[in-house]
Amino acid sequence: MESYPEYWEADVVLRDGATAHLRPIVPSDAEAIQEMHSKQSPESIYLRFFAPLPAIPKRDLDRFVHVDYHDRVAFVMTIGDEIIGIARYDRLDERSAEVAFNIADAHQGRGLGSIFLEHLAAAARERGISVFTAEVLPQNRSMLQVFAAAGYEVSREFDDGVVAVRFDIDPTEKSIQVQEAREHRAEALSVRQALSPRSVVVIGASRKKNSTGNLLLRNLTTAGFNGRIHVVHPEAEAVVGIPAVKALDEIGRPVDLAIIAVPAEAVSDVVRDCAAHGVKAVVVISSGFAETGEHGLELQRTMVATARSHGMRVVGPNSFGLANTAEDVSLNASLAPFLPDPGALGLFSQSGALGTALLAAAKTRGLGISTFVSAGNRADLSGNDVLQYWEEDPATSVVGLYFESIGNPRKFSRIARRVSRVKPVIVIKSDFTGRELPPGHTVRLSSLSGKALDQVLTQAGVIRADTIHQLFDIAQVFTSQPLPGGRRVGVIGNSAALSTLVVQRARAAGLRVDAPPVSLHPEVSAEEFGAALTEVYEDPTVDSVVVIFTPSAGAEEAEVARIVATEAARSGRTTVACFLGVHGVKDALTAHTIDEDGNRTAHAVPSFMGPEDAVWALSHATEYAMWRKSDRGTYPEFDAIDERGARAIIERNLSGVEAGRRVSLSREDANALLECYGVSGVPYLASHSVEEAKAAAEELGYPVALKAVSTRLRHRLELGGVRLNIDDPEELEEDWNGIRRVIEAVLGPDDDHGIDVQPMAPPGTSCVIRAGEDPLLGPMVSFSLAGDTSELLDDVAHRVAPLTDVDARQMVRGLRSSPRLFGYKGLPVMNVAPIEDILLRLSTLVDDFPAIREVEIRPVMVTETDAHVLSIKVELVAASDRMDSFRRRLFIG
Structure with missing residues (x-):
């Protein structure tokens, strides 16, 4: 049993x-x-x-x-x-x-x-x-x-x-789509219930004006919440002018959302009371949970378990609150005494302090928000849940998220890839590995570099920002401008030096500047500027425009701003500007159009503090637009995959193994496992004496290679553990004895792992493929060229499985060292199609079996005609639990 x-x-x-x-x-x-x-x-x-x-x-x-x-x-x-x-x-x-x-x-x-x-x-x-x-x-x-x-x-x-x-x-494409659709609808609805309540109760609101609960209540009333507001206070008749009751029992009607600001030790009891009275969601502002240590973590888990087991979602604890600017809601259940105007930007923050900064930055730049959620310790409601809600929220057209940690990156990648097809998703995240976490955040650790998740986000179409400044730089383009139609940029301004800087930055960012910049003299008149701008917009080879204007003795800045806004609105081309002193989306750079039905529409041109910021934002908007247009490929369907055979090998090796323990497969089982998925290695024969090696070489055929089996020397040509191009028995005997001397020197005379004899593969480029279940990221596939340089420079391509054919092509071609595969400096052009096929097959294998901790093919030799797998290593882990699997469940924080 x-x-x-x-x-x-x-x-x-x-x-x-x-x-x-x-x-x-x-x-x-x-x-x-x-x-x-x-x-x-x-x-x-x-x-x-x-x-x-x-x-x-x-x-x-x-x-x-x-x-x-x-x-x-x-x-x-x-x-x-x-x-x-x-x-x-x-x-x-x-x-x-x-x-x-x-x-x-x-x-x-x-x-x-x-x-x-x-x-x-x-x-x-x-x-x-x-x-x-x-x-x-x-x-x-x-x-x-x-x-x-x-x-x-x-x-x-x-x-x-x-x-x-x-x-x-067995999962099918249709069954996976059905599951994801059901998950999306359920999680989106659970978030909607928190963001669009018809009634709110504040529990813990003090009569002291500087208390947290009092501030929350004042913010609720100041925002003009369109539902009912209740207050629970054990003694007061009223708080902030709102009649108070001593307990939830006295409210006498359903309450959708509870905002809790009581000491941490009392929160679970309050949550249990809320559950008994049918509250649908709670926002826990209180601190003193996981961020304080083990006792706080236990309090947090008890509180979340209580809420979930009674049907409720939890925002927090240690949350800054949430907000919804929709006219029929007008909810400010946060600690922010102000909110930006209603707009199209949805904001998510885990940090309370950063939540304040996000809202302040949006307001300063004139960017309106649709909704705001601060998850605090993210014990329950997460960025994944809110992203599910924003996917179909008509009020939100751009998503901005600040993450301190990501509990389920694979699920985030899956949802974000879907959302990014219709709405830009911008993420700020400093440490992507899970190794540097703020207090209160518990996630699994990734075994890969921080670059891995960065590439996974790129695979999903997510835009990465390093700072709040960058998040709003790109957000103000997305919220005010159409997406660029291509990479071709026109540049116009009244400063030759700044125009040159823009051209240099644009080309460095992958944009094309085919026509010379239009550099007008510093004292240009408004009429001259407008005429030149019209010509730039009429150029059919221009997809987007960068406008630079510095104050001078010529045209008034406000006059030029109006011209830029009007011409940009008329043209429909993506436009960014650098008007010194104008930062964000402002009235000065806003024009209005009226359609046939008399509807008035505002068209704003975002202005940036400097030309570098303008180009950075435009280049990322362009990359996103190109991703939206790109072919993301198809998932392969392989014939003759022996899934049952692979399962039998895995189950036999894990039988009786304690959960969490790792098991390395024998080389025979490792090769057999990959053969079940159509990946075959070059044959080898083990030897423990010169005579055995000679017999093996005769059987396999010269030329051969000798390789020490020990993991410390295997693949280490520079340490003497590998000898290549052995053409006859005499050379084989000399090289075999040479490797044996190295083994004795490095590992001692008692090491008897043996020496493999293997036919020489044709000359080519040596590569490394790895795949397996990363504890944080899920099933991953990695590709690099072999050698220390790739490892030292982290020149490795990573993708989350399963891969499409386009993913595999991009992995092979996206390395900085990939030109070596395609004729660099007279090198032969290699046939990479077999490598792409191996990537796709390994992707399928590790996606099917979470128990596969790592597959390493090192090396695989790519030639002008084929690819030759020379060594396979496989490690399993018992009872591997994939966070984002073919069964719906909520993340446990």
């Missing part, structure tokens, strides 16, 4: 945005299951058991709750202490299992069946099961719909009054 699989537990978001807890069944659930059964209607009982059953017989109940977590698996879903649903599978044979579901009448229609199916299928695949069957009564339409809508290819047969259902549970 397997031990209790704790990592199968999950907090989940239901269809209506509420939360619940899903976990494997345990024997002590018997009483709660019987209680659930007693509340079921006769019809529900008949649909589940095919017979009337007022109570579950003890023998059957015992069997239900005693499972082995391998051949017999069951999950329960709970809200508080109540079980609201049960799902199970029972293995029929090596590959198939029968599934059954039982959802409490009061909770049907909330999406429990689809969530159960995802988690059962994930558990079953871990146990080697690939097919589910079920017997369902024809009138049980809801359960038949769960199977039909899951995205699997379902077959049905009607026999003896029962519908027999059968389907393969």
Whole structure:
């Protein structure tokens, strides 16, 4: 019998945005299951058991709750202490299992069946099961719909009054899309409930004007919140002019959002009270949680578990609050005494202090916001959740996020890739590895360099900003200007020196400046400037325009600004400006147009402090626009992949291994594993004596290579662990003895790992491919040219799996050293298609099996005709738990 699989537990978001807890069944659930059964209607009982059953017989109940977590698996879903649903599978044979579901009448229609199916299928695949069957009564339409809508290819047969259902549970493109769509709708709704409440209660509002709760209440009223505001205070009759009640009981009507500002030790009790009164979400402003140490972390986890188990989402703790500027909401449930005007920018911040800076910067630059969320310690509601909401929020057209840590980067990458197709996503994040975290943030550590996640974000179309200044530089282009149509830039200004600087910076940033800049004299008149600007806009080879104007004795700055705004609006071309003294999106650079229906539209040209900032923002806007237009490729479909064979190798090597322990495969198993996915290595034969080596060379055929097997010397040509191009037995004997002397000198005379004999691959360029499950980033694939230079300069391409064909091409061509593969300084042009094929196959392998910690192909020799895999190393990890997998669950902070 397997031990209790704790990592199968999950907090989940239901269809209506509420939360619940899903976990494997345990024997002590018997009483709660019987209680659930007693509340079921006769019809529900008949649909589940095919017979009337007022109570579950003890023998059957015992069997239900005693499972082995391998051949017999069951999950329960709970809200508080109540079980609201049960799902199970029972293995029929090596590959198939029968599934059954039982959802409490009061909770049907909330999406429990689809969530159960995802988690059962994930558990079953871990146990080697690939097919589910079920017997369902024809009138049980809801359960038949769960199977039909899951995205699997379902077959049905009607026999003896029962519908027999059968389907393969391996993820398909459709099933993945269905899961992501359901996850998106549920998580977006849970955020919407927090951001658009109809009623708010402040718990912990003091009558002291300088207290946190008092400030929150004043900000709520000052913003003109359109819903009901309540205050809970144990003594006061009123706070800030709002009548107070002593407890939630006295409100007498539903409350959507609770803002909590009480001491940390009391928060869990307040959250529990909120749950008992049907509150949908809480914002915890209180500090004193994980940022203070282990005790605070335990308080935080208890508080979040309490909220989630009762159906609520939590913003915080240590949150700065949230805001929604929509006219029908007008919510300022934050510590900011001011908000920017309503606008199109959605802002997310983990840091309270940075939240203040973000709002202040937006207001200073004249940028309006749609919504603002400060997640604080990000114990529950995260940037991923808010991104799900912003994806379809019509009020938000640009997203800006400040991250101190990313709990589930793979999920963020997946969501951001989808959102970026329709809205720009800008991220500020300093440390991407998880090694330098602020107090209160607990995430897994990445085994890769910080550059890896940076590349993953680029793969997803995310724009990286290093500072708040840069975030708003690019945001003000996206919120005020159309996307550039291409890379060609026109430059016009009344300073030759600044125009030259713009041209230099633009070309360095990958933009094209095909026409000479239009450099007008410093005292240019407004009419002259306008005429020249019109000519620039009329040039069909110009996609975007940079305007520079410095104060002079000529035209007035305000007059030129009006001309620039008018001409930019008329042209529809992307325009950025550098008007010294004008920073942001201002009235001075705003023009208005009126359409046929009489609707008035503002067109603002963003102005920057310096020309460098203007070009930086324009270049990133252009890169994003080009990414939006680009072909992102297709996922490959390989024939003759032996997934069952690969699974058997992995399970055999991990059998009986303690969870978390690593296992290195033998070279035979490592080669066999990759052969299951169509990657074959150059054959080799091991030797422990000169005679064995000579016999191996005769069998394989000269010329051959000799390689020390020991990991400290393998691939180390410079240390003498490798000898190449051996043409005859005499040379082989000399080189074999030479390697043996190196082994004895470095490892000692007792080392007997042996020396491999391998046919020489044709000459080419030596490369390294790695793939595997990174603890933080999930399944990753990396590519580089072999050698210390690539490692020292971190010239490595990283992508998250699965890869498209375009991803693989970009990995090979995106290295700084990649010209060596394509004819650099007379070198032959290598055939990289086989390398791309290996990248795609390894991507599929590690995406299928989270237990693969690392695959290393080092080296793979790329030639003018083919690629030759010379060495394969594979390491597994027992009970690997992928954070973003084929089952929905919330991140645990």
